[in-house]
Amino acid sequence: MSETLALYIHWPFCVSKCPYCDFNSHVRDAVDQDAWRAALIADLRHEAALLPGRTVTSIFFGGGTPSLMPPATVAAVIAEATASWGLADDCEITLEANxxxxxxxxxxxxxxxxVNRVSVGVQSFDADVLAFLGRAHSEDEARRAIAVAQEHFPRVSFDLxxxxxxxxxxxxxxxxxxxxxFGTGHLSLxxxxxxxGTRFWALAARGELVIPDGDAAADLFDATQAMTRAAGLPRYEVxxxxxxxxxxxxxxxxWRYGEYAGVGPGAHGRRLAQATERHRKPENFIAAVTRNGHGLKVESDLPxxxxxxxxxxxxxxxxEGVDLARIEARCGLGREAFVDAGAATRLAxxxxxxxxxxxLRVTDAGIxxxxxxLSEVVKTH
Structure with a gap:
């Protein structure tokens, strides 16, 4: 059985920049779609040459706003991944959409x-909140987007x-x-x-933006856990x-620390005991691909x-927490090198x-x- 691989594709362009966003997103008047399709495929081929014989279990188109990608470009990237590696029969192919x-x-x-799974960036159903968050859609558009997504994709998630x-x-x-x-099978809350570096950061520094304090945020979090559990959508990550x-x-x-290849501007990867990062700025990424056949900026060995x-x-x-034996096997270290057993016992x-x-896992009370x-139980030195 071939080793599995996850594939991340970054589309860096947005219509506008949200005031809370620190992702690698850029606003451009025009995008040369043919050039971008060719660059993403060239970057993908570079990773494929380094990782032969893998089976791709998931592809994630993130951004930026990947729903601004021409569907033909999405299809071309999927076809290239299929030709380069082969996709698992149940390969999950997610695209983030506004x-x-x-x-x-x-x-x-x-x-x-x-694409067989879509993640819709709703953020709120309230018009005033959408304006505050700098979102370019209306409440009605948000509701319609979820309904249309449920018509076309077997799996739908949305963010709030x-x-x-x-x-x-x-x-x-x-x-x-x-x-x-809405009955979707997944929610990101x-x-x-x-x-x-965000606009909200500048407002908060001037005292013009104040978010709920720790106790109020904890009450909101606890209510979130109770309601999602009751609805059959328990938290599986923070x-x-x-x-x-x-x-x-x-x-x-x-989260399980599997290997993944990152393709596109600013994309990170973890493969072959290395950390990889692509050039963030779109123009620099394109120039690097033209010059080198890939968009890599950093490729460093991870001890x-x-x-x-x-x-x-x-x-x-x-x-579910972590499987310490799996980490030991993958990294060739005994757990005493990376777990403070005394701290784990005390926290338990x-x-x-x-x-x-x-x-080893963190309880609901600890999350x-x-x-x-993490600072107590994980040995970082």
Missing amino acids: PNSVEVAAFADLAAAG IYARPGQTLAAWEGELSDALG YQLTIEP SNHARRGEESRHNLSY AHERATEAMLMGLRLS RQGLMVADGDR LLLDSI
């Missing part, structure tokens, strides 16, 4: 191109942002109840965070909820201990972790303290 009408009109063609300035518990419970009513079997297989590859640490930091985000006594043989738990 709810704008012009992009929703392409859903049928995207499905025909091979909560813990916004002034948001009450009752208002969020109403909004989440509305969202659960993110608390608003203020990221450095911010991601799914019906059993509807978890994002692609993101599970990341065994760093790989083990990354696997711990990623895996403990999951409700406090009800914040569970240690069960090779399995709100995840950052401090």
Whole structure:
């Protein structure tokens, strides 16, 4: 059986830049679609040459706004991945989409191109909140986008942002109840965070933007867990909820520290015990592909201990936790090199972790303290 691989494709372009977004997204007046299709395929072929004999279990088109990609480009990338590696019979092919009408009109063609899962960036169903978040779609467009997606794709997810300035518990419970009513098998529910370099960061620094404090955010989080569990979509990662079997297989590859190839501007990868990163700026990426046949900016070896640490930091985000024996086998290290057993025992006594043989996981009570738990239990040096 060939070793599996996840494939990430980054489309860097957006119609506008949202004030909370720190992703690698760019606004351009025009995009040379033929040049971009050729560049993405060349970049993919470079990875394929380094990773022969793999089977691709998931492809994820992220961004940016991948729903702005011509469906023909999506189809060409999928065809190239199929020719280069071969896709698993149940390969999950996800594309992130905005709810704008012009992009929703392409859903049928995207499905025909091979996309079988879509993640819709709804963020809110409230017009005032959408304006605050800088979103270019309306509440009606958001609702229609989900309905149309459910017509064309076997699996649909959408995102909401909560813990916004002034948001009450009752208002969020109403909004989440509305969202659960669509019956999708997956929801991504993110608390608003203020990221450095964003417009929201500048507003917060001037005291013009205040998000809920820790206690209020914790109450919102707890309500979220109770409601999603009751609806049959329990949390399987800090911010991601799914019906059993509807978890994002692609993101599970990341969190379980599987190998993945990253293609396109700013894309990161983990393969062959190396960390890879592409040039972020679209023009620099295209120039690199033209010059070198690939868009790589960084390709660095990851020492065994760093790989083990990354696997711990990623895996403990999951409700299932980490398999310590698997990390030992993959990195060639004993667990004492990357786990503070004393801290794990102490945290377990406090009800914040569970240690069960090779399995170590953070409890529901501990998940709100995840950052401090990670700093205690994961040996980073």
